[in-house]
Amino acid sequence: MRVWAEQSVTLSSGVSELKNDDQIQWKFGYGDTLIAEINKQTNRFSVFDDVLGGRFRNRLKLDNKTGSLTITDTTVEHAGVYKLQTNNEINTVKQMVRAFKEVSVTKGNSVTLSSGVTDMMDDDQIQWKFGEDWWFSSEYTLIAEVNITQIKFSVFDKVLFGRFSDRLKLDIKTGSLTITNTTVEYKGDYKLQTNYIDFTFRLIVCDEISVMEGDSVTMNSDPTKLNKYDQIEWRFGDEDTLIAEITKQTNRFSVFDDVLDGRFRDRLKLDNKTGSLTITDTRAEHAGVYELRFDYVRKRSFILTVGTAELILVDGSADMKLY
Template sequence: MFWIVLFCSCFWRLDGLLLQGGTLKEGDAVTLNSYFIMMDDNVIQWRFGKENTLIAEINVTADRIAVYDDVLDGRFRDRLKLDKQTGSLTITDITTENLGDYTLEINGVRKENFHVNMPVSMTPVFVLKGDSVTLNSDLTEMKRYDWIQWRFENTIIAQINKEFDRIAVYDDVLGGRFRDRLKLDNQTGSLTITNTTDEHTGLYERKTKFWTTEFFLVVFNEISVKEGDSVTLNSDLTEMKHYDWIRWRFKNEKTVIAVINKRFGRIAVYDDVFDGRFRDRLKLDKQTGSLTITDTRTEHTGVYKLQMRVSDRLSLKAFRVSVYARLPVPVISRECSSSSSSSSCSLVCSAVNVSLVTLSWYKGDRLLSSISACNLSSLSLPLEVEYQDENTYSCVINNPISNQTQHLNITNLCHACSDSVHCCGPTEAVIRLVLSALVGVATVILLVYDIRSRRAEQHQAHIHTSET
């Protein structure tokens, strides 16, 4: 589906230099030939892009040959090969990120420009399963003689013709997979697909009187996993053949985290990207191309995209992985009431170090209240109940993949308080016990002091009587 055309933007004929071009598919290799015979004082440099970034060089005098494949976000990593005899540059496993202008310099003088371009435009569009997606017409308003036709896998699914004032959607085609899901904007001609499913993944074409634009829509699922567990992103392949290749990317379109190219016998994982968050965590199945992430962390949350060419057909897949921290156990405590005659009991359910969680109170199966939070040191939710209430209440903490429940029989904690210690939460109860103990000690000291004082007075009185 992708075709890459190599041509020369500026053609010069030099002694010992001949430009050769050709047509190749993405994933193949392309050689930019210099056919230059290396001399003793020659310096050959290859540069890429508008910034004229150095990507490879040969310095005969310094006896140095080098490729700089980690520049420009690593888009050339393990892809550059330099012929030390002629200075020709080969780019293997070429991708759309390698498209652009290449410049050959010899002894500091620009000798040749090469341009690698992809003439056919196909825009990848990603949408989460169940969400809506709009394929834009790039028009603000359709004119009198404009028309737009939308196709999916070569089948017409919608069209609009301003000249004949006709607008139609064909949502019963292809087994009815688009039934009640297509909306065509009469003003712009843009097409919206609602409530997307896996079967809406594929190639869409937008045809007008002037051009055809292709969109490859990828409907992806969300995978939830507990922090510390492993998750496997399946390619759905049983076996990769001789000319097949795959690339795994994370978030950034230009950053590859794993690759297999059967033709060149290449299999690699790049776990040092993204600040090393994947270091020693990526495992690539060389048979199927499926990717496993081990010992997951919340920083691994995001969209993973798989680009692959299988049996000479290009396709895309995507997965949104959500890694959730393991849930803390909720704790239920009782708050003290300022009035001993209060008829209600104040409870608090709390949890510490919470991330993407919801804390809820239930009365039986009925939800009473809830609160949600993301990345907090603590989260609390109060509840007022009557002393005589004998229902069972539950405090529940959960995230999309798990929950922790703390059940409570109200009669165990909420009863009339003759003993103030039982009316308090643990912290205040301890404080009151300590204060009570201090008061008791002080009372004993006063009693001892009083007894000793009286004995001393009696002794003095006895001495005085004896003297008399």
């Protein structure tokens, strides 16, 4: 069974209605941890969502009529083997979780892509693959691998002409992958594949820009002159909100400064020649991730931080403190 992360999944008990003497137990993982139980004879319906570090907390729902179990808001740590024991019969359900997540890192910093596993089991296998295509390309290159059965932990940092040379670190306990000293050539899709997980991380490597509150800041588009067919978008925040757009072919130059409750109102300026974006009179609410897209493909990303200054009088003299 496959499910996308953050969705709900129902594991069927296989019966349309429980009988008066039925007993059902739902167990999870190699340790057969009890997570839900029904005893019709005593009219007992129980979920044990605080086990295993609380990974199922507020996520388990039992159907009192059928005994089926629903897991809401799934994450990668809910992938694995579920066992249903009905009276004396045991059935096994293997649940595969698929997921996609964007991760941002400032250029030069390290970033860890989590496997979602707290402690690997004896037969766990993990593969990390990298693809440059932003549109879910099938062309992925193996860059790291864990095989617990063979006690094998490998990084393949010489592939892709040594792009990842000395930059990959595997956590031998969890299988999580760390990329150190990131540059823009590391942006792309990282696919995590395990026994029960198919997870894609889209890594965005950002330039960091700092500005003092009240000042202006310009994010450069790169080219010194736009071509006549160029299409440019500037987007902001987790929701990729469109805040500015250029379509050279129709000579259209637009800023959308009333979005997000008007936080950018009268503050956005587009350079009609280069496509660079300036924010004037910056405030803390303008801090965050900005994306520049050329022809609908992400070209550059920026993390903007906005600092403040406080004037403190010490023994009659002024001292400026920055935040």
